[in-house]
Amino acid sequence: MYNDKVVDYFMNPRNVGSLDAANGIGEVGNPRCGDVMKIYLDVDENEIIRDVKFETFGCAAAIATSSMATEMVKGMTIDEALRITNKDVASELGGLPPQKLHCSLLAEEALRAAILDYRSRRNGTRTAPVCAGCCNACTEYEEEERYIPETSRVAD
Amino acid sequence: METRKVYLDNSATTAVAEEVLNAMLPYFRESIGNPNSLHVWGRDARRAVDEARASVASLVGALPGEIIFTGGGSVSDNLAIKGAVWRAGEAKKHIITSAVEHHAVMDTFKWLAKKGCDVTFLPVDEYGLVSPESLASAIRSDTLLASVMYANNEVGTINPISQLGEICRERGVLFHTDAVQAVGHIPIDVSKIPVDMLTMSSHKMYGPKGVGALYIRKGIKLTPLVHGGGQEFGLYSGTENVPGIVGMGAGARITLKLLEDGEAGRVSSLRDLLLDGITSRIPDSFVTGHRTERLPYHASVCVRHIEGEGMLLRMDFAGIGVSSGSACTSGSLEPSHVLLAMGLDHATAHGSVRMTLGIDTTRDDIDYVLEKFPPIVETLRKMSPYKG
Numbered sequence: 427m428y429n430d431k432v433v434d435y436f437m438n439p440r441n442v443g444s445l446d447a448a449n450g451i452g453e454v455g456n457p458r459c460g461d462v463m464k465i466y467l468d469v470d471e472n473e474i475i476r477d478v479k480f481e482t483f484g485c486a487a488a489i490a491t492s493s494m495a496t497e498m499v500k501g502m503t504i505d506e507a508l509r510i511t512n513k514d515v516a517s518e519l520g521g522l523p524p525q526k527l528h529c530s531l532l533a534e535e536a537l538r539a540a541i542l543d544y545r546s547r548r549n550g551t552r553t554a555p556v557c558a559g560c561c562n563a564c565t566e567y568e569e570e571e572r573y574i575p576e577t578s579r580v581a582d
Numbered sequence: 583m584e585t586r587k588v589y590l591d592n593s594a595t596t597a598v599a600e601e602v603l604n605a606m607l608p609y610f611r612e613s614i615g616n617p618n619s620l621h622v623w624g625r626d627a628r629r630a631v632d633e634a635r636a637s638v639a640s641l642v643g644a645l646p647g648e649i650i651f652t653g654g655g656s657v658s659d660n661l662a663i664k665g666a667v668w669r670a671g672e673a674k675k676h677i678i679t680s681a682v683e684h685h686a687v688m689d690t691f692k693w694l695a696k697k698g699c700d701v702t703f704l705p706v707d708e709y710g711l712v713s714p715e716s717l718a719s720a721i722r723s724d725t726l727l728a729s730v731m732y733a734n735n736e737v738g739t740i741n742p743i744s745q746l747g748e749i750c751r752e753r754g755v756l757f758h759t760d761a762v763q764a765v766g767h768i769p770i771d772v773s774k775i776p777v778d779m780l781t782m783s784s785h786k787m788y789g790p791k792g793v794g795a796l797y798i799r800k801g802i803k804l805t806p807l808v809h810g811g812g813q814e815f816g817l818y819s820g821t822e823n824v825p826g827i828v829g830m831g832a833g834a835r836i837t838l839k840l841l842e843d844g845e846a847g848r849v850s851s852l853r854d855l856l857l858d859g860i861t862s863r864i865p866d867s868f869v870t871g872h873r874t875e876r877l878p879y880h881a882s883v884c885v886r887h888i889e890g891e892g893m894l895l896r897m898d899f900a901g902i903g904v905s906s907g908s909a910c911t912s913g914s915l916e917p918s919h920v921l922l923a924m925g926l927d928h929a930t931a932h933g934s935v936r937m938t939l940g941i942d943t944t945r946d947d948i949d950y951v952l953e954k955f956p957p958i959v960e961t962l963r964k965m966s967p968y969k970g
Contacts, residue, residue, distance in 0.1 A: 428895075433895075433899075436892070436895065437896070437899065439965060442964065443964075453967065457928065457929030457932070458927075458928040458929065459928070460889050460908060460917065460928070460929075460932040461889075462967055462968075463967075464967040480965075481965060481966060481967040482965055482966065482967070483888065483889055483929075483966045483967055483968055484889050484892070485891035485892060485908070486891055486892055486895050488889075489892060489965060
């Protein structure tokens with residue numbers, strides 16, 4: 427069901443853990459649905475992601491996508507990181523089974539939530555988490571309610 | 583990579599026993615007849631089918647004429663339930679089942695509900711047991727049928743089938759039980775327990791896949807699902823799957839012998855070693871299902887703070903085959919309906935693991951699992967945002 431790359435990122439996940447120095451933390455999902463992802467960012471003064479870690483309660487796809495997403499954004503600016511979509515993560519993993527695509531969406535949401543948290547901490551405002559927590563709603567959120575900062579919007 | 587292989591998913595399917603395979607082989611190339619043919623090839627095949635029918639009948643204490651061979655456990659469940667409902671017509675529209683049935687029963691009831699039947703789903707307690715009182719109070723004057731599984735596939739709990747059947751008999755309600763997980767593994771005698779129909783599956787008792795049986799107590803009439811040549815007493819038309827049926831008969835003889843030889847005692851002590859070993863070595867883990875009213879080969883646990891699919895895959899890579907009631911193993915977002923009906927919360931139910939032992943399972947296998955499982959849990963917990 428999973429390809430070798432997904433299995434590798436599940437069995438040998440990169441960037442597992444938490445960051446004491448985190449200045450942006452995003453947590454999305456709901457244990458009810460079997461997926462919770464928490465991403466910790468350490469963003470430097472030039473808005474470059476210096477370090478990133480994750481913790482995931484979820485299936486192999488959820489763990490592999492969190493791992494891949496953290497690897498992809500390490501060293502990126504937060505604006506670049508915001509352009510990463512779940513499809514980018516899934517394709518970097520060489521594809522996921524169709525019923526597992528929602529897991530990759532969660533990785534994108536967790537990353538976005540962490541970046542929003544970083545921004546709101548910097549601006550002194552708090553923003554609600556991107557994902558309200560129900561897996562079924564993810565696709566609707568993606569279409570309708572996902573907050574993308576003006577500067578980060580890209581035509582696609 | 584690990585070379586050792588430990589298969590602990592015998593509830594999903596068992597290996598075909600060597601004696602079973604040897605019994606089947608002549609019916610592919612030598613005794614090739616259609617049992618409905620009059621010539622010697624046909625008569626040989628008919629005799630083989632009849633012998634298998636007698637073997638299956640004696641495993642459960644039935645008469646050979648009360649055994650219908652079908653295409654498997656799901657077919658048997660569908661035939662028993664739809665067959666009884668269709669036969670009754672408009673007279674009785676109320677049917678009863680439990681909240682923890684296999685989907686072959688559960689989804690048949692849901693479908694019949696859409697078609698106009700009035701369905702009651704009985705709750706279960708924290709062990710997955712259906713109480714005789716709840717069945718008794720659910721029965722109405724227009725109740726046709728109750729179907730309660732003999733033993734649960736996910737948690738191994740054995741229901742009080744005698745008592746449930748007794749209640750149905752007193753109230754004039756047909757009683758069906760899906761005994762797929764139980765037949766051949768615990769003693770069952772339909773001549774002593776008030777069961778009207780009982781579902782069996784060959785590939786859970788060392789026989790081949792694609793064949794099952796339904797015990798139908800003499801005198802009970804069903805409407806068939808499949809019409810055609812009138813095979814299997816008119817209840818399951820289609821040329822008999824002779825090698826499969828022969829295999830199921832051989833499986834029945836083997837499991838009857840195993841029961842007599844005390845295999846249940848051997849396998850249940852291994853099961854207890856496994857359950858005790860897991861719950862003592864893995865913090866925040868617990869046994870699901872009943873501890874004593876339990877299938878001898880069935881071990882199921884929940885491990886908190888992590889999700890089942892990850893455990894299943896890592897066990898797989900360590901050479902151990904298990905299954906899980908987690909949503910992620912099924913492609914849906916809902917975890918096992920059985921665990922939820924037993925009152926577990928979603929997050930805990932996602933962390934379920936089922937290990938089902940078989941005739942090939944050894945003490946070394948259990949020791950191997952007890953060596954490999956705890957570090958897998960520890961690794962996954964390190965990745966989890968929940969630390970307990």
